[in-house]
Amino acid sequence: MLPLAWAASRQGMAGAISAAIVLEAGVTIAALWPVLHLERMPNLQMLVLSLILSGFLIGIAVDIARRASDDLRHSMRLAAAGEMAAAGAHELNQPLAAISSYTAGALNVLERADKGVPVEPSLLRRALEQARQQAQRAGQIIRSVHEFVKKSEPQREEVAIKSVVDGVRALVELQARKAYVALQFELPAQLPTVLADRLMLEQVLLNLTRNGIEAMAEVPPERRLLRIAADADAAQVSVSVIDNGHGIPPDVAERLFSPFFSTKAEGMGMGLSICRTAIEFHGGTLTHAPNPGGGTVFTFSLPRRDAAAAASATGAPELK
Numbered sequence: 001m002l003p004l005a006w007a008a009s010r011q012g013m014a015g016a017i018s019a020a021i022v023l024e025a026g027v028t029i030a031a032l033w034p035v036l037h038l039e040r041m042p043n044l045q046m047l048v049l050s051l052i053l054s055g056f057l058i059g060i061a062v063d064i065a066r067r068a069s070d071d072l073r074h075s076m077r078l079a080a081a082g083e084m085a086a087a088g089a090h091e092l093n094q095p096l097a098a099i100s101s102y103t104a105g106a107l108n109v110l111e112r113a114d115k116g117v118p119v120e121p122s123l124l125r126r127a128l129e130q131a132r133q134q135a136q137r138a139g140q141i142i143r144s145v146h147e148f149v150k151k152s153e154p155q156r157e158e159v160a161i162k163s164v165v166d167g168v169r170a171l172v173e174l175q176a177r178k179a180y181v182a183l184q185f186e187l188p189a190q191l192p193t194v195l196a197d198r199l200m201l202e203q204v205l206l207n208l209t210r211n212g213i214e215a216m217a218e219v220p221p222e223r224r225l226l227r228i229a230a231d232a233d234a235a236q237v238s239v240s241v242i243d244n245g246h247g248i249p250p251d252v253a254e255r256l257f258s259p260f261f262s263t264k265a266e267g268m269g270m271g272l273s274i275c276r277t278a279i280e281f282h283g284g285t286l287t288h289a290p291n292p293g294g295g296t297v298f299t300f301s302l303p304r305r306d307a308a309a310a311a312s313a314t315g316a317p318e319l320k
Helices: 002-031 038-114 121-149 161-178 198-215 271-281 305-313
Strands: 157-159 182-186 194-196 225-232 236-242 285-290 296-303
Touching: 002 038, 038 121, 157 161, 157 198, 161 182, 161 198, 161 225, 161 236, 194 198, 194 296, 198 225, 198 236, 198 271, 198 296, 271 285, 271 296
Parallel strands: 182 225
Antiparallel strands: 157 194, 225 236, 236 296, 285 296
């Protein structure tokens, strides 16, 4: 049973079928062994059949879990795509306006030259160089958005929390600048790693930071500060997103993670629900608490890699 269960838990239904074929072949060979009494074959076949069915059930469960993980991850990307496209479009306005200004200046220089007015070549060179730099900046913005929203296969791996923060930092900065929000990162130099799908964690963090930025829309600009902090204890690694908004009323807090509940007129109420599902899928928790200085603290905690690896060794399905 153990080899069959192991193959099913690691490779899903495909592994269960392969192991079942090997097991059945072994039984067939054993039936030809003179020492084995033929009257015991029906009992042996029933035992093998029960083992194979158990393996198939494990394989089906693993396949369903992986498919659910893939669907969840893709849904989170689709939800983030619109937000990132809007932020990227806003951020593109500045370099595109600068390109228009510099090229217009270059054209003015050329028109003066056509009229016989002496011009300095350095002026034209400087304008074109500035336009080139702004075009590169626009390209970087587009690439950042594209890399974030494109779909890739889920993969559970050893992840450093700093890499998760770095993965969304540019996009968070886009949103923060647009909303006149200051950012503060409080990440210890050494943090334990976690076993997780890195891009799913990036999407959770992006959703929480976006909510924190929006929560400070009615706060005076000089008080708008979003902090992203991380710490760890013997069992888990925690990441907190702390805003200086007006906080969450108690009646809203009770339903905050409920699907289809939203305090935004245009919201679908799926963001926090999906985030909590994603964190719980990794064996973690997502909670919120009042910020003593005003606002809210959202914290997600994940098992340290050694704890997650131990749980996986007991037979929990892996993300591939």
